[in-house]
Amino acid sequence: MRLIIKGGRLLDPGLGLDQVGDLVVEAGLITQVGGSQPADGGQVVEAQGQVVMPGLVDMHVHLRQPGQSAKETLETGLRAAVRGGFTALAAMPNTNPVIDQPARAVQIEQAAAALGLARVHQMGAISLGSGGELLADFAGYAQAGIRAVTDDGLPVGAGGLMRRALQHARATGLVVVTHSEDPSLAQGGVADDGPDAWRLGLPTQPASAEAAMVARDLVLAAETGGRLHVAHVSTAATVQLIRTARANGVAVTAEATPHHLLLTSAQLARLGTLAKMNPPLRQERDRQALIAGLADGTIDAVATDHAPHTGAEKAAGWLKAPFGVTGMETALPMLVAKLVEPGLIPLGRLIEAMSSAPAAILALAPRTLSVGAVANLTLVDLSAAVTFSADRLATAGKNCPFLGERGLGRVLGVVVEGRWLAW
Amino acid sequence: MRHLLGIAELTETELSAVLDRTAKIAQGAIFSFAQPVALAFYEPSTRTEMSFVRACQMVGASVLRLLPERASVVKGEGPEETLHTLRAIGARVLVVRSGEPLLPHRLSELGVAVVNAGDGCHEHPTQALADLVALQRAVGAVRGLRVLVVGDHLHSRVSRSTVRLLSQQGAKVELAGPPDLLPEGFAEMLGADHCPDLEQGLSRADVVMALRIQQERMGQTVVADLGAYRRQWGITQERYLGLRQVPWLMHPGPANLGVEIDSELVDGTKSLIRSQVTSGTQVRAAVLSLLGEEVA
Numbered sequence: 001m002r003l004i005i006k007g008g009r010l011l012d013p014g015l016g017l018d019q020v021g022d023l024v025v026e027a028g029l030i031t032q033v034g035g036s037q038p039a040d041g042g043q044v045v046e047a048q049g050q051v052v053m054p055g056l057v058d059m060h061v062h063l064r065q066p067g068q069s070a071k072e073t074l075e076t077g078l079r080a081a082v083r084g085g086f087t088a089l090a091a092m093p094n095t096n097p098v099i100d101q102p103a104r105a106v107q108i109e110q111a112a113a114a115l116g117l118a119r120v121h122q123m124g125a126i127s128l129g130s131g132g133e134l135l136a137d138f139a140g141y142a143q144a145g146i147r148a149v150t151d152d153g154l155p156v157g158a159g160g161l162m163r164r165a166l167q168h169a170r171a172t173g174l175v176v177v178t179h180s181e182d183p184s185l186a187q188g189g190v191a192d193d194g195p196d197a198w199r200l201g202l203p204t205q206p207a208s209a210e211a212a213m214v215a216r217d218l219v220l221a222a223e224t225g226g227r228l229h230v231a232h233v234s235t236a237a238t239v240q241l242i243r244t245a246r247a248n249g250v251a252v253t254a255e256a257t258p259h260h261l262l263l264t265s266a267q268l269a270r271l272g273t274l275a276k277m278n279p280p281l282r283q284e285r286d287r288q289a290l291i292a293g294l295a296d297g298t299i300d301a302v303a304t305d306h307a308p309h310t311g312a313e314k315a316a317g318w319l320k321a322p323f324g325v326t327g328m329e330t331a332l333p334m335l336v337a338k339l340v341e342p343g344l345i346p347l348g349r350l351i352e353a354m355s356s357a358p359a360a361i362l363a364l365a366p367r368t369l370s371v372g373a374v375a376n377l378t379l380v381d382l383s384a385a386v387t388f389s390a391d392r393l394a395t396a397g398k399n400c401p402f403l404g405e406r407g408l409g410r411v412l413g414v415v416v417e418g419r420w421l422a423w
Numbered sequence: 424m425r426h427l428l429g430i431a432e433l434t435e436t437e438l439s440a441v442l443d444r445t446a447k448i449a450q451g452a453i454f455s456f457a458q459p460v461a462l463a464f465y466e467p468s469t470r471t472e473m474s475f476v477r478a479c480q481m482v483g484a485s486v487l488r489l490l491p492e493r494a495s496v497v498k499g500e501g502p503e504e505t506l507h508t509l510r511a512i513g514a515r516v517l518v519v520r521s522g523e524p525l526l527p528h529r530l531s532e533l534g535v536a537v538v539n540a541g542d543g544c545h546e547h548p549t550q551a552l553a554d555l556v557a558l559q560r561a562v563g564a565v566r567g568l569r570v571l572v573v574g575d576h577l578h579s580r581v582s583r584s585t586v587r588l589l590s591q592q593g594a595k596v597e598l599a600g601p602p603d604l605l606p607e608g609f610a611e612m613l614g615a616d617h618c619p620d621l622e623q624g625l626s627r628a629d630v631v632m633a634l635r636i637q638q639e640r641m642g643q644t645v646v647a648d649l650g651a652y653r654r655q656w657g658i659t660q661e662r663y664l665g666l667r668q669v670p671w672l673m674h675p676g677p678a679n680l681g682v683e684i685d686s687e688l689v690d691g692t693k694s695l696i697r698s699q700v701t702s703g704t705q706v707r708a709a710v711l712s713l714l715g716e717e718v719a
Contacts, residue, residue, distance in 0.1 A: 193606070194608070195608055195609070195611075195612040198577070198583075198606070198609055198612055199431075199583070199612055200524055200525065200545055201524040201525075201542065201543050201544035201545025201546070201580060201583060202524055202544075202545075203544075272525075315503075315529075316501065317523040317524075317525065317526055317529065318523065318524055318525060319522070319523050319524070319543070320523065
């Protein structure tokens with residue numbers, strides 16, 4: 001099976017590649033990059049005006065399977081991924097039941113693969129039932145091809161358990177992904193501590209609830225040599241802690257979400273519970289620190305923390321509504337419009353942070369336009385404006401804070417391991 | 424006026440209408456409003472709920488009282504669904520008290536006039552209006568008046584509503600309280616000043632208002648030693664009566680007597696605490712009758 005992508009702008013910041021030409025895929029691998037290729041004997045994708053970039057990877061997605069199909073199904077979630085330009089995603093294990101057994105994780109990956117959409121890499125829970133007490137079977141996870149473990153949604157409160165998780169992660173090659181929150185500081189707060197939340201009478205959590213926990217985990221990562229990945233970094237203090245730790249040789253990586261990169265607590269009143277997520281939207285100085293961290297690589301990856309909920313759940317008010325917003329379909333266009341277009345982040349850096357960087361953290365096939373590489377590609381018309389509306393989102397979770405906003409970049413389709421998927 | 428959601432949403436015109444109507448009601452004028460009013464108090468209340476009941480009687484409105492602990496709320500019915508039911512029964516005005524901030528704002532889009540009777544830590548507009556009226560009756564205009572508000576501001580909807588209203592009306596409001604219950608920047612958010620020294624603040628105050636310590640809203644016990652709180656922040660007899668110029672005294676109630684305020688002071692000559700309750704009923708009658716004119 002031969003696939004020819006004709007006349008696109010081939011862009012791979014990792015290779016310093018930026019030229020118009022054809023790209024050929026055979027048997028799932030990239031066989032030619034650049035030049036003009038004859039269109040005979042194969043499927044042709046006309047890509048004039050499209051940017052052909054390494055396939056995007058979203059390393060933080062709640063697919064809600066098993067057990068929560070009112071919020072999302074594998075099909076709606078993976079269609080949303082493809083529409084957003086993602087070739088693969090990492091699914092969080094805080095489902096019902098929690099994915100704390102290797103076999104359960106494999107089951108989800110297989111069910112997802114059968115749909116033939118974006119590839120799913122299922123994460124396993126750190127502790128059984130994400131109860132924060134008993135360590136799950138890390139060796140079993142590794143054997144089953146699981147790349148990372150997390151109790152996401154809940155912090156690992158006990159330092160002793162986190163230390164053992166990092167020790168086992170080191171021994172098995174897994175990455176420990178942390179939802180960093182000190183519960184005694186966070187106190188169930190639904191917004192960042194400051195005037196925007198006080199004005200609305202909302203219970204708050206301070207930035208230290210995240211930063212203090214990250215500080216603990218960095219100390220533990222340094223001590224154990226286990227690989228730590230800090231999920232959804234939201235505060236300036238966290239960015240600085242990670243920067244310093246990495247300079248000292250700690251094996252740590254980090255991600256930030258589009259909503260933390262683009263929104264602040266100033267939008268609480270306007271967005272209502274579409275601004276309720278954990279960690280919460282922070283202050284402008286935090287947002288600026290995240291952008292600077294993304295620019296200098298302290299923040300390795302952009303990940304959406306796509307967290308679908310039903311409309312009724314999100315309409316239950318600030319105290320009762322669940323945390324989380326959806327973002328796979330809005331991530332790239334919003335970031336291009338708000339960070340790349342104004343010159344805050346170079347396009348190449350954003351592509352890296354959404355493709356090769358998360359792929360490297362999860363040890364997936366490298367996202368690159370190199371001959372011989374597995375063909376994972378994203379095709380986007382970066383000059384096309386898109387406006388988001390609930391009825392045009394593929395995800396079942398319409399709880400997206402960017403509805404009504406104008407993004408830049410219309411996804412034409414993706415190539416997932418050699419297969420062309422247009423939506 | 425279509426709703427009374429908060430002081431933040433109240434326009435100058437609406438405020439004058441409420442004050443004007445309140446004055447007339449206090450003088451014995453009758454404004455009738457023969458539409459059913461539903462009272463949905465999802466949180467316990469004595470003075471607010473009773474004074475709304477009395478206010479309904481004063482304007483001739485029939486009252487539908489929802490008792491959440493005996494209603495479909497316990498079967499999981501959400502407030503929107505309850506309101507649709509109350510509306511179908513005939514309610515044209517909903518008075519709602521909830522632990523959920525902004526619930527009245529959500530319900531205001533469902534075709535019934537909504538009065539916020541306290542939404543979590545957010546706002547309590549009729550209390551603020553009652554406080555303003557009680558104060559105006561005691562001193563005349565509040566412009567330039569020095570008002571010191573002491574206590575748990577972080578969890579207080581009264582602080583958010585009353586301080587905002589008094590500041591808007593030109594009073595010089597200062598806030599005092601423990602650092603964890605009055606975080607830096609809180610006073611400024613409401614257009615007031617932070618007063619770091621209670622004694623100094625008291626010495627220059629024309630009015631002092633003590634706030635309730637909201638132990639029921641704290642995830643953890645913040646004020647562990649109530650005696651220590653009283654010594655540092657309480658409006659005690661020694662502290663209050665020892666002032667060269669004794670200020671007017673206010674408390675939105677219910678007070679933790681002997682903690683934030685000494686019980687002996689409640690009925691003192693310069694206390695407005697009972698007057699706040701009386702003006703509250705009149706203000707609520709005024710609000711209901713004004714809303715009634717819109718929905719009739």
